[in-house]
Amino acid sequence: MMLTNPDTKYRPFSLGVNMSDRTWPDKVTTKAPRWLSTDLRDGNQALADPMDVDKKLMFFKLLLSVGLKEIEVGFPSASQTEFDFVRKLIEENLIPDDVTIQVLTQSREDLIKRSFEALRGAKKAIVHLYNATSPLFRRVVFNMDKPDVLALARKGMGLLVAEAAAQPETEWGFEYSPETFTATEPEFALEVCNAVIEVVQPTPLKPLILNLPATVEVAGPHTYADQIEWFCRHISKRDSVVISLHPHNDRGTGTAAAELALLAGADRIEGCLFGNGERTGNVDLVTLALNLYTQGVSPELDFSHMREVVKTVEHCNNIPVHPRHPYAGELVFTAFSGSHQDAIKKGFAAHEKRNDGYWEMPYLPIDPADLGESYEAVIRVNSQSGKGGIAWILEQNHGLKLPRPFQVDFSKKIQDITDASAKEVSGTDLWDAFQAAYHLTGPQAYELIEYDHKGPVRSGATRTFVGRIIKDGIETSVIGHGNGLISSAVRGLNSHYDLGLEVVDYAEHALNVGSESQAVAYVECRAGDRTVFGVGIDHDVATASIKAVLSAANALKV
Numbered sequence: 001m002m003l004t005n006p007d008t009k010y011r012p013f014s015l016g017v018n019m020s021d022r023t024w025p026d027k028v029t030t031k032a033p034r035w036l037s038t039d040l041r042d043g044n045q046a047l048a049d050p051m052d053v054d055k056k057l058m059f060f061k062l063l064l065s066v067g068l069k070e071i072e073v074g075f076p077s078a079s080q081t082e083f084d085f086v087r088k089l090i091e092e093n094l095i096p097d098d099v100t101i102q103v104l105t106q107s108r109e110d111l112i113k114r115s116f117e118a119l120r121g122a123k124k125a126i127v128h129l130y131n132a133t134s135p136l137f138r139r140v141v142f143n144m145d146k147p148d149v150l151a152l153a154r155k156g157m158g159l160l161v162a163e164a165a166a167q168p169e170t171e172w173g174f175e176y177s178p179e180t181f182t183a184t185e186p187e188f189a190l191e192v193c194n195a196v197i198e199v200v201q202p203t204p205l206k207p208l209i210l211n212l213p214a215t216v217e218v219a220g221p222h223t224y225a226d227q228i229e230w231f232c233r234h235i236s237k238r239d240s241v242v243i244s245l246h247p248h249n250d251r252g253t254g255t256a257a258a259e260l261a262l263l264a265g266a267d268r269i270e271g272c273l274f275g276n277g278e279r280t281g282n283v284d285l286v287t288l289a290l291n292l293y294t295q296g297v298s299p300e301l302d303f304s305h306m307r308e309v310v311k312t313v314e315h316c317n318n319i320p321v322h323p324r325h326p327y328a329g330e331l332v333f334t335a336f337s338g339s340h341q342d343a344i345k346k347g348f349a350a351h352e353k354r355n356d357g358y359w360e361m362p363y364l365p366i367d368p369a370d371l372g373e374s375y376e377a378v379i380r381v382n383s384q385s386g387k388g389g390i391a392w393i394l395e396q397n398h399g400l401k402l403p404r405p406f407q408v409d410f411s412k413k414i415q416d417i418t419d420a421s422a423k424e425v426s427g428t429d430l431w432d433a434f435q436a437a438y439h440l441t442g443p444q445a446y447e448l449i450e451y452d453h454k455g456p457v458r459s460g461a462t463r464t465f466v467g468r469i470i471k472d473g474i475e476t477s478v479i480g481h482g483n484g485l486i487s488s489a490v491r492g493l494n495s496h497y498d499l500g501l502e503v504v505d506y507a508e509h510a511l512n513v514g515s516e517s518q519a520v521a522y523v524e525c526r527a528g529d530r531t532v533f534g535v536g537i538d539h540d541v542a543t544a545s546i547k548a549v550l551s552a553a554n555a556l557k558v
């Protein structure tokens, strides 16, 4: 049972810095940060079955296709697989010149040496060393005082510098993480990082990466932003350090934390695609990048092949991407509900009319096409749907532009189907239902064989419709007079079959689907107190209109 009194079990976060003069809330992000993917390290270490070399390579290639330039490829001292993967990348020359690989190590001499062994012969590499700095870890995990922790960081970074000097053929970069940064006293985190700066002696041309992780997310995103702004203000040699973020998502605010901390002065973000990673995951690079994109800022990452990205990541991680995952889930561009569909349909029409390129679409913050998605999934129909969505699908798939009263009529018929089935109706089902509802397929009481239309083509002149119609299996000749094709046909049908049909509205348009050019005609008819609708499709627009009248006549039989 849930405790009613968490205050006897949990303490509120209290290591915040005093930042009443914070400046980040007024800032705007105008350029992409440096990105590092840690899918192959932090993501991988969180999998029940870590990736083998083949999967790591597949993921690595995917990251290259997305445009990642810094990739943490593993923890080579952890296992043979991790070591072998780094060797493979180097020995088989699989790392493009503009890409830098990074590896992680603890501050332990044997592990550091093994990491450098793994990296031998690399053109460029970043060695990333971490040790936890927070009071809890000092007390419980390391049994160390602050000076011991400082010494551990200094010693490890000193070893990195020495090992790098012994392998001068590689262009080295160094990264230091005070693990559990957000839960560390800010002054102590600063002291450790300044000590590391003393050891590494970075310069603006050879900067040190200081990665400030929310190893476990323990406070709100605004607190992380304050911590980062405070750190940026106080760190020595700010021009010689790259401030990197590494948010995890324990409170579900990893993305917010990264975005606010970026405003607070950070230069670089480490995370994983779709937020894989320890526990609730690392911050999601896809969401961060596309959040920038939809603000008109190029993230310098390419997700125009999103389905392929999702498929590969799902395969390598053996974890599905949630159907509602921002930008990537299979349902995120889909509206089932009527008012959303109506707004989207109107949005697309307005977009086409405006033709200024700007994306202003109700309910769709990004153009699915930018992610390589079609518009097919944008509207799907179930019992929550309305006429607009149904009309959209018929227009997208079959080119039909149903007049509004026709939309209302067909939507009622679909509602009956979805209410009865409690299921989604596919585009194919919708088309089948349309053809059946308006007698384009299936048994028909009235069927046109051929017709002729005679008489002077002049305004007000009487013309004659002569048609051969099959009615309930019996062929009949139908003759009617009127001042137009439709009126003469309707009169003919009324006098032969006593239908009492009256056309109250008519519409037609060309139908270009595939290579075929056809015409479609719609009629709305009254017969006594009944209103029926008819549709006809033919290569010839006049024939389409006769078929539409017969379709309405068929509706009277139902």
Ligand SMILES: CC(=O)SCCNC(=O)CCNC(=O)[C@H](O)C(C)(C)COP(=O)(O)OP(=O)(O)OC[C@H]1O[C@@H](n2cnc3c(N)ncnc32)[C@H](O)[C@@H]1OP(=O)(O)O
Pocket: 042, 045, 075, 077, 078, 079, 105, 106, 107, 108, 111, 130, 131, 132, 141, 142, 179, 215, 278
């Ligand atoms: C927040 C993060 O993601 S940190 C990265 C975590 N990733 C991983 O751990 C994945 C790879 N790790 C591994 O495969 C293993 O932990 C190894 C190979 C690195 C080390 O394995 P082992 O030598 O068996 O050590 P094990 O992990 O059990 O214990 C950790 C020891 O290292 C110490 N340690 C932990 N972190 C660090 C560090 N950053 N620097 C120095 N020592 C550390 C611990 O205090 C403990 O010391 P103790 O044995 O004196 O108590």
Ligand SMILES: CC(C)C(=O)C(=O)O
Pocket: 042, 104, 130, 177, 179, 180, 211, 213, 214, 215, 216, 246, 248
């Ligand atoms: C190793 C460090 C950067 C880490 O993964 C974390 O603190 O979450």
Ligand SMILES: [Mg+2]
Pocket: 042, 213, 215, 246, 248, 278, 282
């Ligand atoms: Mg991490």
